[in-house]
Amino acid sequence: MDMNLPNPIRPAFTTPLRDDTVIVNIGPSHPATHGTIQIVAELDGEKILRTDVHCGYLHRGFEKECEDHTWHNLIPYVDRLNYCSALINDFAYCDAVERLMGVEITPRAKYLRTLLSEYSRLADHLTCIAASLMELGAMTAFLYLVMIRDYVYEHIADLTGARVTYTYGRIGGLARDLPDGWLKRLEEILVQYEEFIGRVHGLMDRNRIFIDRTRDVGVLTTAEAIHYGFTGPMLRSTGAPRDLRKDTPYLAYAELDFEVPVGIKGDNYDRYYVRMREMDESVHMIRQCVDLLHTKGQGPINADDRRCTLPPKDLVYTEIESLINHFKLIMDGPVVPAGEIYVAHEGANGELGFFLVSDGSGTPYKVHVRSPSFVHMGGAHRLLDGYQLADLIPTFGSINMIGGECDR
Amino acid sequence: MNAAIFDTVRAQLASVAPDATVSHGTLVLPIEPHALIHVVETLKGPCRFDMLLDVTAIDWPTRDPRFDVIWHFYSTAHKVRVRVRTQVTEVDATVRSLTPYYGSAAYAERECHEMYGIRFEGNADLRPILLYEGFVGHPLRKDYPKLAEQPLVPYREGFDPGDRTAG
Numbered sequence: 001m002d003m004n005l006p007n008p009i010r011p012a013f014t015t016p017l018r019d020d021t022v023i024v025n026i027g028p029s030h031p032a033t034h035g036t037i038q039i040v041a042e043l044d045g046e047k048i049l050r051t052d053v054h055c056g057y058l059h060r061g062f063e064k065e066c067e068d069h070t071w072h073n074l075i076p077y078v079d080r081l082n083y084c085s086a087l088i089n090d091f092a093y094c095d096a097v098e099r100l101m102g103v104e105i106t107p108r109a110k111y112l113r114t115l116l117s118e119y120s121r122l123a124d125h126l127t128c129i130a131a132s133l134m135e136l137g138a139m140t141a142f143l144y145l146v147m148i149r150d151y152v153y154e155h156i157a158d159l160t161g162a163r164v165t166y167t168y169g170r171i172g173g174l175a176r177d178l179p180d181g182w183l184k185r186l187e188e189i190l191v192q193y194e195e196f197i198g199r200v201h202g203l204m205d206r207n208r209i210f211i212d213r214t215r216d217v218g219v220l221t222t223a224e225a226i227h228y229g230f231t232g233p234m235l236r237s238t239g240a241p242r243d244l245r246k247d248t249p250y251l252a253y254a255e256l257d258f259e260v261p262v263g264i265k266g267d268n269y270d271r272y273y274v275r276m277r278e279m280d281e282s283v284h285m286i287r288q289c290v291d292l293l294h295t296k297g298q299g300p301i302n303a304d305d306r307r308c309t310l311p312p313k314d315l316v317y318t319e320i321e322s323l324i325n326h327f328k329l330i331m332d333g334p335v336v337p338a339g340e341i342y343v344a345h346e347g348a349n350g351e352l353g354f355f356l357v358s359d360g361s362g363t364p365y366k367v368h369v370r371s372p373s374f375v376h377m378g379g380a381h382r383l384l385d386g387y388q389l390a391d392l393i394p395t396f397g398s399i400n401m402i403g404g405e406c407d408r
Numbered sequence: 409m410n411a412a413i414f415d416t417v418r419a420q421l422a423s424v425a426p427d428a429t430v431s432h433g434t435l436v437l438p439i440e441p442h443a444l445i446h447v448v449e450t451l452k453g454p455c456r457f458d459m460l461l462d463v464t465a466i467d468w469p470t471r472d473p474r475f476d477v478i479w480h481f482y483s484t485a486h487k488v489r490v491r492v493r494t495q496v497t498e499v500d501a502t503v504r505s506l507t508p509y510y511g512s513a514a515y516a517e518r519e520c521h522e523m524y525g526i527r528f529e530g531n532a533d534l535r536p537i538l539l540y541e542g543f544v545g546h547p548l549r550k551d552y553p554k555l556a557e558q559p560l561v562p563y564r565e566g567f568d569p570g571d572r573t574a575g
Contacts, residue, residue: 006560008540012533063523064547064554099432154427226458226484229512240484247487341432342480342491344461357466365471370462370480378515407538 011040012052021049028057032135032393036403039384039392046389051381055374057118058407066367070333071097072171072308074367079165081369081405084127085120085348087113087156089405090169095250096343096354097171099338103305109173111297114252116156116168117345119186122193123152124348125233125275125282125398132272132397133204136213141203144196151189159311164166171334172214172309173302183290190283191341197279204272214268214352218383218395221266232350232372234399237274238266244346256285268391271398279333335362342370349373349400363365373406417455419451421447434480434489441494443478444504448479448480448492454508457481457490460510463517465524473497477526479506496526505531523548 016023021044027033038054061080066074078093079086091113098105105113130145153163158179160166168175204210220230222238235242241260245253261277263270302309306325315322338360344353350372357366376399383395414435414480418428425444439447451457458556461480468474473495477534481490505528506513517528518537525546536543541559545552557572 008560010535010541012535030456054537056540058538059538059556061547064552068554210534224511227511229459229461229510229516231459242484339431342434342489343432344489351461351482355462355464355478355480366465366466368462374515374519375461375512378512 002159009038009054013040013050015040016042017049018044020044021268028054032396034396034401034403037396038375041384041389041392043389048384048387051384053377053380053384055377055401055403058403062408063367065339065367066364068363070362071336071364072329074364076167077168078369079167081371081408082124082347082349082352082373082402083164083404084402085124086165086346087116087120087168088347088352089249090166091117092343092345092347092352093137093354094169094171095345096341096356097334097336098308099343100339100341100356100358101171101307101334102337103172103303103308103395105173105303106300108177108293108297108299109254109301109303111292112174112178112290112301113169114256115286116283116287117251119152119156121348122282122286123149123156124176125279126152126281127202128195128348128397128400129136129272129275132394132400133200133210133229135393135397136210138207138210138243141200144200148189148193150295151192155182155185156187158185170302170309172305172307173300177301183293185220186286190286193283198275200278203397211269213391213394214272214398216265216328217268217387218271218398219265219267220379224379224382225266227384228382229375230350231375231380232347233271233274233278234350234372234376236260236272237263239263242346244351249292250343250345255292256288258285268394268398281282282316332362335360338366344370347405349376349405350403352405362374369405369408371405371408373401373403374384374408377401377406410486410488413488417451417490420455428514431491434491436491436493439492439494441496442504444492444494444506448506448509451481451490451492455483456485457483459484460506460512460516461489463506463513463520465520465526465548467524467548467550472507473499475524475526477503477520495508497540501525502529504529507531522546525549 021042023042026039028036028038036057040052042049078089100325126149130142130217134142157163162170220238222240225235225238239262241262243260246260258281261274263274310326311322316326336358338358340357342355344351353370355368359365414454425437425439427438459482461482464478475496477494479492517531520526521534522536522539555572
């Protein structure tokens with residue numbers, strides 16, 4: 001095989017600043033860069049002087065592909081943006097389309113979406129913390145957290161039929177209602193979560209090795225975080241209580257009681273701790289959603305709107321209007337009026353925004369995703385430069401870059 | 409609450425964005441390309457829109473000027489969003505870069521540049537970001553075929569890619 005293949009990237013620098021420094025390449029095929037990020041770094045001994053962060057190895061033309069399908073057909077694609085919390089993508093996308101169409105979802109769909117968004121956030125944070133702790137050698141904490149995450153995945157699979165990419169959102173509602181006993185199992189998992197998260201706190205919070213590796217490493221100030229567009233736990237770790245669930249409430253968040261945990265220094269330790277606290281808040285919100293489902297959330301899961309919701313099956317078999325309605329919704333998809341909209345939900349990593357443009361034809365004219373991971377990669381060099389090469393691993397882990405949404 | 413902030417922004421920018429509207433809770437400011445820096449300085453300074461969320465474009469191949477360039481700003485103080493939009497022609501698809509004002513502009517402009525061919529004057533680093541070095545064309549333009557392939561690794565000997573080669 002020809003070994004002189006063209007280099008897919010052009011590094012920002014190829015000449016060392018001094019004659020005793022060295023430029024090295026890290027990734028993309030490296031477990032600590034999650035297999036999709038390439039970092040060109042100039043090192044002075046073990047200290048990183050400057051970095052050039054490249055993404056795009058998981059680019060699959062998501063936005064181009066979206067322009068060739070009906071609005072409903074995109075739901076499996078948006079699932080694959082942040083594949084650690086796919087339901088949040090689903091609901092953010094559906095919310096954007098619904099607002100453009102002027103569809104109002106039912107109370108049950110609203111509470112279920114809120115509950116499942118928080119459940120997904122829990123799974124996402126569990127994954128992020130577990131992976132970054134494991135990269136520091138904390139195998140027990142990793143196994144505790146991933147065990148709970150797997151209970152969550154299996155439990156969501158009972159509802160949606162899939163462990164990771166669910167295709168569960170629908171424009172106007174949800175794919176199906178809760179199976180029997182789902183909420184009972186939910187509470188069991190939350191109780192187990194509380195037990196094991198306590199053990200992880202005990203193992204990590206005052207662990208000398210962990211503190212030495214994370215405290216004062218990868219520090220970012222609030223002003224810099226905002227300058228680089230950081231949102232979510234990254235921004236909150238710097239001490240800014242900015243959370244879209246509080247600031248621009250959507251779904252049922254205005255009805256829920258929760259706090260926005262913030263950090264002090266904006267370092268790796270704070271990012272760990274903010275995520276740990278956010279999971280507790282998510283559990284608190286999930287329990288409130290369960291109560292709300294019982295009190296205010298009875299009834300259908302899909303909006304009674306023939307522009308987006310399939311008609312009842314017995315009517316499809318017995319009357320021509322419903323048959324045609326069903327056929328049109330499957331073949332042509334929902335017709336979204338011409339217009340454009342930007343809708344953002346608080347994803348597990350930060351502001352997940354969908355910018356949709358419709359020309360009224362039934363096919364999206366443009367679907368653009370403002371993905372937190374991509375924006376965070378744009379400022380990642382500020383977290384890496386000046387620290388040790390070995391710090392790259394906990395710092396990169398604390399950003400929780402998800403290749404699917406970063407590269408799209 | 410949002411309405412009051414939007415009215416302030418509109419009043420400040422009435423001379424350059426007279427057609428401002430509120431669409432789905434976002435203030436939309438259509439402006440001329442040359443007014444961009446004035447608008448951004450006003451937004452970032454007195455109006456306190458401290459975060460640039462996103463830069464993207466829309467391609468209207470049959471329209472002249474062909475492209476809309478779109479910026480989304482967020483104010484962490486007022487908790488509202490503003491969309492700034494301008495139109496540029498295919499021949500002169502150039503707008504000023506916002507990298508001196510917002511760090512997040514660097515990556516977003518690189519993406520918009522490779523996907524739509526919009527040039528951001530003042531951004532010295534417009535290398536491909538999601539695509540690779542040497543990629544020909546701008547894939548999110550409507551005239552770029554969806555199935556076009558530009559493999560960096562050559563096809564296996566004897567394989568016929570059909571009409572999927574780009575260009």
